[in-house]
Amino acid sequence: MSKYHHGDVRNVLLREAETILRKEGPGGLSLRRLARLTGVSEAAPYRHFDGKDGILAAVAIAALKRFGDRLEETAKLALPHEERIIALGAAYVEFAIEHPQHFRLIFxxxxxxxxxxPDLRDAADSVFDILQRSVTNLDQRGDMTLADAANAYNRALAAxxxxxxxxxxxxxxxxSPPLDQPIQQFVFGLLAEDLGIPASLQNPKK
Amino acid sequence: MSKYHHGDVRNVLLREAETILRKEGPGGLSLRRLARLTGVSEAAPYRHFDGKDGILAAVAIAALKRFGDRLEETAKLALPHEERIIALGAAYVEFAIEHPQHFRLIFxxxxxxxxxxPDLRDAADSVFDILQRSVTNLDQRGDMTLADAANAYNRALAAxxxxxxxxxxxxxxxxSPPLDQPIQQFVFGLLAEDLGIPASLQNPKK
DNA sequence: TGCGTATGTTAACATTATTAACATACATAA
DNA sequence: TTATGTATGTTAATAATGTTAACATACGCA
Known part of the structure; x- marks a missing residue:
């Protein structure tokens, strides 16, 4: 009977880290507690991850993947362009509300x-790419001028x-979202709120 | 010659905490290091503050005060209502960029x-009050219906x-704000960006 | 079979927040 | 003035943390 070598420590650590993070956030995740909960020695995690940041990075990458998938689903919906922006924003906010700790870890x-x-950077970039492509609708517009592109980028940032x-x-x-209406409605209301930006300040292009 | 009793430890601690926080953020502020830098024993801060959170709260309250003053100055400018909203947003973002650690500590x-x-809550509420009053322009409008008020609140939240x-x-x-243009311009551009919200999704009122 | 590497372990170090127990200065009432 | 209580210090202890070093075992492969 082997005294140790559980065979799958890395994955068990990751899953355990997930559930701790979900409850207590990045600050509350203690390597030693994580090791204890996993039933492994206190130094074992260091064999599989680059310290605490390494574990957080791994969890963040997984979260970014799920976040990106969700946004991409929304981006694929057959909607008028402007409504898609709203839907994307709603999906974005909903993810944050459903997984606040992951959202915090990501941003x-x-x-x-x-x-x-670098893997973390790539994962983050990929999510922003999804947002940017969806908002600026780059796919259907190969004929943009430079000014149009800058404009589109700004619109993406603003959204x-x-x-x-x-x-x-x-x-x-x-x-706090009001308790007497669904969160979706609250978010939609805010996202679609027209601020009445004066023409004098609006972007001269367009 | 008195062995201790500096006479002004509380204020010295606060000022030292300010400079540490400015460089390293809330997480980097260690009570022990703070005490060492202040030239006082490691337990002394506990005589003046309710532990680490107590110090952070005191710093946050001071920061909120400055933040609020700055917003109020902006709110008082003689500007058309819509432009004032933009100016407020710009002041808000500029404060965050100039004092990122304070901004983080606040929010x-x-x-x-x-x-x-409770003092911290009061300070935070007071800042939001400034924002809300300025955005909704409550002062000049004693005749709002309930729906108008809800609308105004939503506009404040959205801004x-x-x-x-x-x-x-x-x-x-x-x-990252582009390096080749002043930050103000960048912020103004984003704040004034018209997202082209479709009428079908806009608030039915107005 | 033997050897190297991956994966464990225990023990140590430096740091942290916080509290208890004790010491001193100061303010004020007798 | 003296006495006493309170505010303000101090040192020392506790419990927790991230990280690393030194050592031990299992596995894969020549």
Whole structure:
């Protein structure tokens, strides 16, 4: 009977880390507790991951993958372009509300440094690519001028910022979706809110 | 010659905490290091603050005060209502970029729990009040219907979300203001970006 | 069979937040 | 002035953390 060598420690650690993170967030994830819960020695995780950041990076990459898949699904819906932007923003916010800790891990300050984890950077870039392509609708428009492209990029950033702001404010407890209406409706309302930007300040192009 | 009793430890601690936080953020602020730098014993801070969260709360309250003052200044400018909203958003984002750690402390996950520090909650509420009053322009409109009020509240939330999203994405390194144009211009561009929300999704009122 | 590498382990180190137990200065009432 | 209580220090202890070093075992493969 082997005294150790569980055979699958890496995956067990990852799954356990997932459930801890879901409850307590990146800060609450302690390597030693993780090891204890996994039933493995306190130094074992270091054989499979590059320390705490390594584990967080692995979890973040998995989360980004799921996030990206979800956004892509939404982006594929047969919708008018403007409505698709709204739907994307709603999916974005819903993900944040359903998985606040993952969302924080992906975007927040405790995210492992992108330049130390290239896979993490790639995963993050890929999600932004989905957003950008969907919002600017690059696929159907090979004939854009440079100015159009800059414009499209700005529109993507603006849409992203709006969704991101709602998501962040909600999960950080600064605003609370009203209890008497479905969250979807609340998010749609905010995303579609027309701010009445004066023409004098609007982008001169278009 | 007295062996201790510096006379002003609380303020010295606060100022030292400020400079540490500015460089390293809430997570990097260690009570022991703070005490060492202040030239005081490691347990001394506990005589003046309710532990680490207490210090963070005090710093956050001061930061919120400055933040609020700045927003209020902007809100007082003689501008058309819509342009004032843009200016407020810009001031909001500029504060975040100039003081990212303070901004994080105010809004992020490491903020001490609001229900344990009523003064902190009051300070935060007061800032949101400024935003809300300015965006909805409540002062000049005593004649609003209930629906109007709800609408105004939503407009405030939407404007706030947009600015908050830009601020958060920038200080978390997800987007970078272009180097070849002033930050102000970048922020204005994003805030004023017209997303082309379809009429079918716009708020039926108005 | 033997050897190298991957995967475990235990033990140690440095750091952290917090609290208890004790010491000193100061303010104020007698 | 003296006495006493409170505010403000200190040192020392506890419990937890990330990380690394030194050592042990299992497995894959020549």
């Amino acid at each position: 927040g300050r405790e995210r492992p440094p992108l330049d130390q984890y 992203w910022s709006r969704a991101h702001g709602i998501a962040t404010l909600v999960i950080d407890g600064m605003i | 992020g996950r490491e903020r001490p729990p609001l229900d344990q520090y 706030w979300s947009r600015a908050h999203g830009i601020a958060t994405l920038v200080i978390d390194g997800m987007i």
